[in-house]
Amino acid sequence: MPEEKKISGWQVLMDDISMLFLLGVVIPTVLYVIWGVMEYAFAPTFSLPPGPTP
Amino acid sequence: MASELVFRTCPITGKKVYAVTQNLIWINAVTAVVFILVGGIMAFLVGMTRWPAVHLLPADLFYRFLTAHGLNMLIFWIIFFEIAGLYFGSSVLLNSRLAAPKVAWLAYILMLVGAVLVDIMVFTGKADVMFSSYVPLQADPKYYLGIILFAVGALIGCGIFFGTLAIAKAEKTYEGSVPLVTFGLAAAAIIAVFTLACGAIIYIPTFLWSLGLITNLDPGVYRLIFWGMGHSSQQINVTAMVSIWYLLGALTVGAKPVNEKICRSAFFLYILFINLASEHHLLTDPTLSPYHKMVNTSYFMYLAVLASMIHALAIPMMVEVAQRKKGFTKGLFEWLTKAPWGEPGFPAMIFSLFIFGFIGGITGVVYGTEQLSIKSHNTWAMTGHFHATVVGGTTLAFMGLTYYVIPLIFRRELIGKKLAVVQPYIFGIGIILIALGMGGAGTLGSPRRHWDITFAQSVIPFSFDPAVIFFTTIAAIGVLTAVTGGAMYVGVSVLSVFFGRKMAANEAKLL
Amino acid sequence: MPITSPEKYWWKPADKEEKIWISIALLWCLVLTIMMPLMHLIGTQNPSVNPMKIRPQDYRTVSEAFIEKYKVGEEQGIPVVEPPDGADVYLRAQMWTWTPILKLKKGVNYKFHISSVDLMHGFSLMPLVMNFQVVPGHDNILNMTPTSAGTFHIICNEFCGIGHHTMVGKIIVS
Ligand code: HEM
Ligand SMILES: [Cu+2]
Ligand SMILES: [Cu+2]
Secondary structure, three states: OOOOOOOOHHHHHHHOHHHHHHHHHHHHHHHHHHHHHHHHHHOOEOOOOOOOOO | OHHHHOEEEOOOOOOEEEHHHHHHHHHHHHHHHHHHHHHHHHHHHHHHHHOOOOOOOOHHHHHHHHHHHHHHHHHHHHHHHHHHHHHHHHHHOOOOOOOOHHHHHHHHHHHHHHHHHHHHHHHOOOOOOOOOOOOOOOOOHHHHHHHHHHHHHHHHHHHHHHHHHHHHHHOOOOOOOOOHHHHHHHHHHHHHHHHHHHHHHHHHHHHHHHOOOOOOOOHHHHHHHHHHHHOHHHHHHHHHHHHHHHHHHHHHHOOOOOOHHHHHHHHHHHHHHHHHHHHHHHOOOOOOOHHHHHHHHOHHHHHHHHHHHHHHHHHHHHHHHHHHHOOOOOOOOHHHHOOOOOOOHHHHHHHHHHHHHHHHHHHHHHHOOHHHHHHHOOEHHHHHHHHHHHHHHHHHHHHHHHHHHHHHOOOEOOOOHHHHHHHHHHHHHHHHHHHHHHHHHHHOOOEOOOOOOOOOOOOOOOOOOOHHHHHHHHHHHHHHHHHHHHHHHHHHHHHHHHHOOEOOOOOOOOO | OOOOOOOOOOOOOOOHHHHHHHHHHHHHHHHHHHHHHHHHHHOOOOOOOOOOEOOHHHHHHHHHHHHHHHEEEEEOOEEEEOOOOOOEEEEEEEOOEEEOEEEEOOOOOEEEEEEEOOOOEEEEEEOOOEEEEEOOOEOEEEEEOOOOOEEEEEEEOOOOOOOHHHOEEEEEEO
């Protein structure tokens, strides 16, 4: 028997469906959803000057 | 339970086909075809109304049926078919029993109840809100409830897929890595989980809002998260479609991937980045910063576009290699000219690749640029773009696959093979005309979701460049052509599934 | 076959053709990526860069004050407004009108505030085909300079109810 070759780390990663799952859900959740909601939450709100409108 | 373990061995591929899996694929695929029929009738009515020469429907029915068209096609047809595809890709391709078939039936029932509830609400005029249902435009609470039920069902379907992968691995029904098609479908299922999670995050509050339990729902945030679902579901379609291209390549010319690493890495890039593309819908929105827009629009440097470019090389390449091995080596293109153009799967695959890549892909990348979105946002060009992707691309690939699923999985001989062979051509040409017509009219400013582009009833008079009418007419010819092609598809598949000759257990004929 | 498991070691180097193609594609993707920030630096047509939320009732108050202040006439019941050079301009979307009709000057920069007091609408400037989403609760702030004289129309390209297709506005540039 020839010596067993080592399987490439990339191949191992791509066979690991749960790892892929984690990456695939976390990346868009952080970059798109969380970042986006924070921008909406922290955007300034226009406020009318007090007294009768100009 | 023993009944869950009954299987037959496919005489063509040698795969084990479990009876429960076969039934679930059958019910989901047949339901999908019913919804494409509903959506197709709506497409005809809506298309004929947009054409000023006919202007078929009154305004209220136009908007109602357009809502129905979007939902029945984009959501119900596509997702029922994809769930069937996931069961095929896991249980059949991996020779494995399906995880929890009873739960899979529950998922189906939830999806069906949800879809029917939504359609009842739409057709009774209680949800004239378009499929995007932007708040503060409000539909009946039962509409949102229907969407939630449907999404929960679909999410359970994805769970069954992952469960089956785990079972197959534990029971060692395959060796080494999963097949490429299964890997692609796994990518689609991962993308689907993010999609459906966004759906839950936005539709549950919206449902409560429609009941009056929540009062302030920010319309900007709604758009952000809605498109986290709405656009990502298109990425499920893209990924499933590419997997089906690989599958059709194998079924039609016996092609095998030239380099597994390249194909799988491309799917890997989809998993990481493709969902960021939801941002494309928000480029002209207020409040959201250019940083958020640029990072997400570029899918973090267009790496998902790179993935599509890789598939666009890998698939024709594997077809060419397979054909040359068969001896079609004359000149540069004999491999292509001698391809099985007379079999429905091959032209469906090539048309799908061409329409998706050259029309849908290019327009998508152009309109998805922050500054160019200003020129195309909400115009009919957008509708043209996604009819090239999700109809010319995904739907046509699904249609082509159906002609193989019927003999392979349902064990029925096709009725109307001749029709099946010309169907992809007719449908494909129709969609090309639709995409170009809508694209031309939209570039000149023709709006989407619009009952009357002659503006006969507006207080301030306005009329378009006459070229808009010309392009609209091209699109209308495309509508008639594509609807014919769609009707042929529904006819052939329904007749074959119910009345096709039952094939003998050892009959190894594909078409 | 793509429907059977691959060989044991499938992580193998790509061929030359594949490498060439992927390099070209990657290069193109990088060019695309750079274009968007670059256009923010050297381009003159960009979406809004000023985040601002505004309550629909506040927006109505401000836009009414704007109309009152600079109104010069009326056309079919819609006020015609001529703001001074460089003014803040409020263009209100409301089922199913764009209020007011604006009279602007060529070559002058105006700060547009576009918002809605009811549903989502779509600002679509004809015949230039410039489109922006109009979102209630948010102020779409855009610096615009008319570069040619003439009459322009605004149509609505976001579904906003049964009268959506009648929603037309007007900008006159002199
Ligand atoms: C026979 C084939 C088809 C024809 C002739 C057709 C035609 C049309 C037309 C005329 C519109 C209206 C555009 C507008 O006024 O804004 C439309 C909208 C739309 N179509 Fe199709 N279509 C077809 C198939 C499909 C399929 C298979 C899908 C999805 C898988 C799809 C998804 C949509 C969506 C999402 C919209 C937009 C609805 C909205 O704006 O809310 N269509 N289609
Ligand atoms: Cu409007
Ligand atoms: Cu409108």
